[in-house]
Amino acid sequence: MKKLDKLEKHLGFLAVPNVVMSLIVAQLIIYAAMLTGRVEFEALLLIPKAVYAGEWWRLFSFLITPPYVPASPFQAIFLAFFWYILWMMSQALEAQWGIFRLNLFLLTCVLFATAGAFLGQLIAPTGTIYIAPRFLYYSLFLAFATLNPNIQFLVMFVIPVKVKWMAWILVGFACISLLAMPTIGHRIAFIAPYLSYLIFFKGNLRDSLTSRQRRAKFESERRQTLDAPLHSCVQCDANEKTHPERDFRYKSVDNDMVCICNICRESTSSE
Numbered sequence: 398m399k400k401l402d403k404l405e406k407h408l409g410f411l412a413v414p415n416v417v418m419s420l421i422v423a424q425l426i427i428y429a430a431m432l433t434g435r436v437e438f439e440a441l442l443l444i445p446k447a448v449y450a451g452e453w454w455r456l457f458s459f460l461i462t463p464p465y466v467p468a469s470p471f472q473a474i475f476l477a478f479f480w481y482i483l484w485m486m487s488q489a490l491e492a493q494w495g496i497f498r499l500n501l502f503l504l505t506c507v508l509f510a511t512a513g514a515f516l517g518q519l520i521a522p523t524g525t526i527y528i529a530p531r532f533l534y535y536s537l538f539l540a541f542a543t544l545n546p547n548i549q550f551l552v553m554f555v556i557p558v559k560v561k562w563m564a565w566i567l568v569g570f571a572c573i574s575l576l577a578m579p580t581i582g583h584r585i586a587f588i589a590p591y592l593s594y595l596i597f598f599k600g601n602l603r604d605s606l607t608s609r610q611r612r613a614k615f616e617s618e619r620r621q622t623l624d625a626p627l628h629s630c631v632q633c634d635a636n637e638k639t640h641p642e643r644d645f646r647y648k649s650v651d652n653d654m655v656c657i658c659n660i661c662r663e664s665t666s667s668e
Contacts, residue, residue, distance in 0.1 A: 405497045412497040417487035417537070420530075421480050423461035428476075431466060438466050443511065443528035445518035460507065460530050482550075483534055486541040493544055498597075505593040506536045513589020521582025532590035535571075539564055539594050543601055630658040 413419065430436040443459035444452075467473040491499045514528045542564035549557045571587075578584050626636030628645035635643055635658050644659040 401498060401501070404501070405495070409497045412495075412500045414491075414496050415487075416496075416500055416503065418484055420460065420533075421484060424463045424480070427461050428463045428466075431463075438462060439527075443514055445515050445526055456511065459528055460533075462529060464529070464531050464534060479534075483537065486537050489545065490537065490540055502536070502540065502593060502597055503533060505596065506533055506590045509592045510586075510590035513586045516589070517580075517582035517584075517586035519582070520585060521580035524580050524582060526583060526586045528586065535567065536590060536594050538567065539591075540597070543598050628656050630661055631655045632657060632661040635660070 427436060427441065431438060441455065441458040441462045443455050448455050463476065464479060465476070467476050487499065490502075494502070510528055510532050514526050518524075518526045542560045546559065546561035546564075548560045550560055550563060552558050552563075575584055575587055578587060626638045629636040630643075630645065637643075637645060640658070645656050646659070646662065647654045647656050649655075
């Protein structure tokens with residue numbers, strides 16, 4: 398993160414506070430325009446073919462489209478709740494990261510998404526790739542879950558679930574969606590925005606992997622210690638696990654305490 402610190406030192410004044418709230422307000426305005434029939438949802442999405450045809454505004458307008466268009470007032474309630482959760486997570490990330498890093502994280506997500514869309518369209522020219530701003534929400538959610546894994550959300554307002562498990566469920570569904578996509582171009586466009594997450598959290602992911610490996614090694618050594626016999630005869634290698642009926646005693650041999658079972662002691666005595 399030293400590079401980010403240097404970048405923030407020189408460009409921090411460009412950061413926009415509450416940038417996610419600004420996006421939410423813009424999406425509310427667009428949603429109101431959709432309800433009145435003045436704007437169509439598909440007319441704002443990032444579609445590389447449409448941009449090639451001269452609809453350059455799609456390079457920016459896709460960021461202010463709502464995540465989806467509710468079909469009923471009941472679904473509109475969930476949309477409002479979705480926006481609230483998005484705002485809450487952005488506030489937490491802004492407090493943990495600072496304004497500049499959150500801005501930079503969102504900006505890199507957008508740049509990767511745009512580049513991925515055009516690269517994907519180039520690879521799959523016969524298909525039509527379109528990008529909605531859902532990747533921003535999912536990227537923010539993954540970032541929030543990585544930094545605050547044990548915070549609980551109430552699923553259906555009843556069931557408490559830690560955010561880290563919700564993140565794994567999201568990743569699982571994303572993998573299924575990725576496999577179901579028709580072309581490699583679509584897959585590239587889908588994956589590209591999340592490169593920003595990998596860049597920002599590569600240190601966290603590496604530390605998490607190292608920590609898991611250390612815990613696994615410690616657990617393996619602990620089990621080996623528990624499974625290892627406490628007493629082992631130096632003459633016949635019998636121990637209390639392989640021969641529980643034997644009696645093991647210690648004696649001093651050349652100033653060293655050695656273990657001998659009763660069978661070997663009796664054999665030595667008879668000799």
